[in-house]
Amino acid sequence: MPIIEVSGLRKRYGDKLAVDGVSFSVERGEIFGILGPNGAGKTTTVEILEGLRKPDEGTVSVLGLDPQRDTAELRQRLGVQLQESELPEKLKVREALDLYASFYRNPADPERLLADLGLTDKRDTAYKKLSGGQKQRLSIALALIGSPEVAVLDELTTGLDPQARRDTWELIDAIRASGVTIVLVTHFMEEAERLCDRIAVIDAGRVVAIDSPAGLVAGVDDEQRIRFRPSGAIEDAAFTVLPEVRHVDRQGGQVVITGTGNVLHAVTSVLARRQIIAGELRVEQTTLDDAFVALTGRKLEDAG
Numbered sequence: 001m002p003i004i005e006v007s008g009l010r011k012r013y014g015d016k017l018a019v020d021g022v023s024f025s026v027e028r029g030e031i032f033g034i035l036g037p038n039g040a041g042k043t044t045t046v047e048i049l050e051g052l053r054k055p056d057e058g059t060v061s062v063l064g065l066d067p068q069r070d071t072a073e074l075r076q077r078l079g080v081q082l083q084e085s086e087l088p089e090k091l092k093v094r095e096a097l098d099l100y101a102s103f104y105r106n107p108a109d110p111e112r113l114l115a116d117l118g119l120t121d122k123r124d125t126a127y128k129k130l131s132g133g134q135k136q137r138l139s140i141a142l143a144l145i146g147s148p149e150v151a152v153l154d155e156l157t158t159g160l161d162p163q164a165r166r167d168t169w170e171l172i173d174a175i176r177a178s179g180v181t182i183v184l185v186t187h188f189m190e191e192a193e194r195l196c197d198r199i200a201v202i203d204a205g206r207v208v209a210i211d212s213p214a215g216l217v218a219g220v221d222d223e224q225r226i227r228f229r230p231s232g233a234i235e236d237a238a239f240t241v242l243p244e245v246r247h248v249d250r251q252g253g254q255v256v257i258t259g260t261g262n263v264l265h266a267v268t269s270v271l272a273r274r275q276i277i278a279g280e281l282r283v284e285q286t287t288l289d290d291a292f293v294a295l296t297g298r299k300l301e302d303a304g
């Protein structure tokens with residue numbers, strides 16, 4: 001039985017349809033990603049799950065509760081990550097945890113959370129003195145202080161440097177291992193690929209695909225990209241006549257060929273016949289980025 005079920009969700013702001021018929025379900029124990037460009041409707045969708053916004057249409061069930069009707073009960077069992085700078089500047093780390101712990105009937109042990117999140121030596125530090133990564137770890141700690149069954153993490157690593165981002169990813173793995181179901185809102189492809197069991201790709205208020213990262217990639221056709229630096233001159237037509245080849249491009253001294261099926265064998269056979277060596281040969285597989293382009297017709301970073 002899914003822990004979250006969303007069906008036919010619609011939400012309009014004035015004449016802007018922000019969420020346009022979104023449906024998905026989340027299983028207990030998984031990390032479920034909601035991936036999409038800015039303005040796709042991700043935040044609106046999770047705010048509806050949290051009971052913060054009322055949908056115009058559709059049904060939502062979280063832990064068997066109706067977020068609009070059972071808001072108080074849901075708040076006890078659902079952890080939500082605060083957006084940055086929603087805490088008073090002078091509040092100390094441990095004080096923030098104690099304050100939030102007081103809202104819950106079954107709070108986690110604050111010292112244990114501080115230790116798990118690497119914040120023990122910051123327990124008496126004021127919020128404003130924390131680094132970006134530390135603030136963000138505190139916001140995760142606050143999302144977990146009520147011992148929630150489900151945690152919603154929105155733009156988890158936005159603004160963090162690559163190392164802090166990787167540290168955070170390890171942390172999320174550990175949180176999932178402790179049995180918390182996680183809904184992760186992100187517009188970072190790499191983050192979605194690294195962490196999520198399944199991803200709903202959202203574009204312009206609609207779910208365009210739901211699958212595992214590998215499933216999304218496999219859903220795109222089996223196009224491959226081959227790059228090499230030929231040791232001698234060879235014309236594009238030598239490749240474009242091959243049935244496996246779709247497209248030939250030149251980038252500096254490199255030839256870039258896209259194609260399907262056994263395109264690598266076809267291309268290297270042509271080169272061998274001409275006694276041309278393919279220097280710096282690389283074959284690029286389809287990535288989640290490519291899958292996103294195939295699903296939405298644009299690149300994630302250009303979208304929105």
Ligand SMILES: Nc1ncnc2c1ncn2[C@@H]1O[C@H](COP(=O)(O)OP(=O)(O)OP(=O)(O)O)[C@@H](O)[C@H]1O
Pocket residue numbers: 013014016017018036037038039040041042043044045187
């Ligand atoms: N309170 C609001 N009033 C009017 N329009 C809104 C409101 N909140 C969001 N929108 C609009 O609804 C659309 C979806 O916004 P939403 O914040 O859900 O998207 P998002 O995918 O979370 O994007 P982001 O990553 O930028 O937060 C956007 O076009 C946004 O401008």
